[in-house]
Amino acid sequence: MGSITSWGRLEPQPFDPELGGLAARIGDPLWMLSRQWQTGEWQGEDAGSPVGVRMAYETTPVTRYQAGPAASVPLTGDRPWERLAEQPTGVPRQDRRTAATGGRRFLDLLGPLADRYGDQLSRDLPLRALAAGDEADDRSRRVVALLAGRVPDGYALFAALTGAGLPDTVEIRKEDREAVRRIAVDWLSWFGPRVSPDEAGGGWEPQRLAHRFRLAAPVPGGETVLSAPAYRDRRVDWTDFDVVPGDELGAAKDAPVTTGELATLPTGLLFPGMPAPRWWEFEDAVLDFGRVSAAPEDLGRLLLVEFAFVYGNDFHPLPLPVPAGALGRVTSLEVTNSFGETVTIPAASTVDPGWGMFGLTGDDQGWILVPATAADVMDGEPVEEVLFSRDEMANLGWAVEQRAVGASGWTVRRRETRPSEDPGPPAADAVARYRLMTPVPPHWLPLRPVDGGTRLELAGPAPLGDLLTAVAGTGLTSAELPRSGRLVTRRARRARWSDGGTHVWTAHEVRAGRGESTAGLTFDTIERS
Structure with missing residues (x-):
């Protein structure tokens, strides 16, 4: 048999505008002291504040790169990882634009000598016009027709210069040979990378429409191999890599692991819009976390708001000095509190193996990766x-x-x-x-x-x-x-x-x-x- 339950509830509704409810009046210090007591701000806790931190860490550089079936090559840190992963694979296809650009560049480097040898180079090493079956729009056909016969073919010039250092199709005067040879060396260093594949090779896989490459770094007892199975972003990040246990790229014999120690004073975590820890403080109104809207299934946003409101002042950031293009990990962490007690902080993975943050998939040694990426x-x-x-x-x-x-x-x-x-x-x-x-x-x-x-x-x-x-x-x-x-x-x-x-x-x-x-x-x- 159904029933209906009801009850009465008293709710104070002050009609006097002088009663401010939850408003904190600056001119009433006794009221503010009472609010501090009411909210538990004066409640003592049996815990000390951290006053000293001592951390030991290890870093090791990433020293090997491999893409496709080619052998691994050493990493010297002279280029961003995006260029390694995204560069083309194989010999570039020859085209008239590159040929005309290379020939025009060589004539510019000749300077006054182009009056003597430019016409003969253009006749003996001519830029070919487009054939009837070549795909091109009207603009491209007009440009190629204009350049054909006016500048030498850069590819033909490259083949002629790499042998003897001077074009064998042109008779160079004895007094001009040394100057032309120096110009040819400068031109080859500029044009060579445009027609030759990079020795490292790119990791583009057309069947997957993604880049795939591997890196390796020496670690105590061997090496750690990192695999990027499907990189498609514009920026290489640590989330692109997985650790491949038991794999080798020859990095074990490279530079040894560097150890270090850091002793510092801990500081509390600060971020814009953070709730003030004291009742007397004014909060920054730049960010209003109270206006954050989140659906019930939006757990990430809800956790962020809870962290900001409840646990924001419980964290103390500590820098880990890891250079770009290297792995790093914390080997020991000791915290001294205001009572003089020293507490050893274990790694989170040892306490709860199912929890981790910024860790590499497949790694059980606690390494984090700082990629050597281009800033802009x-x-x-x-x-x-x-x-x-x-x-x-x-x-x-x-x-x-x-x-x-x-x-x-x-x-x-x-x-x-x-x-x-x-x-x-x-x-x-x-x-x-x-x-x-x-x-x-x-x-x-x-x-x-x-x-x-x-x-x-x-x-x-x-x-x-x-x-x-x-x-x-x-x-x-x-x-x-x-x-x-x-x-x-x-x-x-x-x-x-x-x-x-x-x-x-x-x-x-x-x-x-x-x-x-x-x-x-x-x-x-x-x-x-």
Whole structure:
């Protein structure tokens, strides 16, 4: 039998505006002292405050890098890790733009000597014009036609200079030989990296649309190998790596581990908007944590607010001096409190093996990684751009080659090089025709499922750019193409390094796509022709 329970509740509602409720009046110190007693601020605790910290730690530099099947190479710290991971793999493809740039550069270095030898170099080592079947837009064809015969081919000049140090096709006067030789040496040091692959090699895997590489650092008793199985971000971070137990890259014989000790005074953690620990203090109103909105399932935001309100003043930060591009760990930590007691703080993983923060997956030795990354990277315009997407209606995937580098060396928009054909309006006496499959734009290349749907194979005409050419040779793992798709761009990147030098490289950038795409492909249609 159901019942209804009710009760009465007394709630004070002061009508006098002089009664301030929870407001703390500055002019009433006795009221504020009472509030301090009421909130428990005067309550004594049987705990001492930390007054001294002594920490022992170890650091070890990352000394080895490996990408693909190539052997590991030593890391000297002369470049950011982004350049190592994102640099191109293999010999760069020859194009007219690089050839013209190299030839023009050599003529500029010759200076007054170009009046004697420039025309002969351009005739004997000419820049080739575009062939009829080469993919290019109208602008690229006009530029190449203008430069052909006016500047020497940089690739042909490179081959001629690497042998004897002087171009054997041109008769150099005896009094000019030494000057031309010095110019050739300077030009080779500039042009050589543009036509030769980097010895370290890049870690781009076209079948997964991701970079994959490994690093290693010497540790007591051997080495620790770090693997980045799928790096797609613009910045290398510690979250990209997993520890591979038992693997070796030859780092065990490199630089030994460095030990250190730090003794300092602990200070409380401070952050903007932090609640004031004393009733008398005024809080900073820059951040209002009270206005943070969080859904019940948003646990991360709720934990952050709880930490800020309740546990913010219970933490004391302690710096761990680890150089960039190295591993570090704390070997011992002792805290002395205001009662003169010294307490040894164990590692969190030894107390609770299931809890950890900033640790590397697969590591049980307590190492943390500080990557050697570039602080600020400048991105150039996309050199190539390919949109990978799924088309569930056609049971296919699509690789839309939006931008590519043609034989001219300049970036072209594929829809401008080979526009789709327009059949035009039907004739008056048109008859009905059956079409098995409608055409698609030539830069829409189908990805058909093979091997039971686990892999996508590129079909259709040959792609124009290097990015899709690599995918055509390996295929694409089906699991790496979600329903949202992927937008892959290849662009030049530039960054300053810690030694003041400038690094320029070409990188692949992978971002989320725009969902499913359709090229209008239909089967079994009747049309007028």
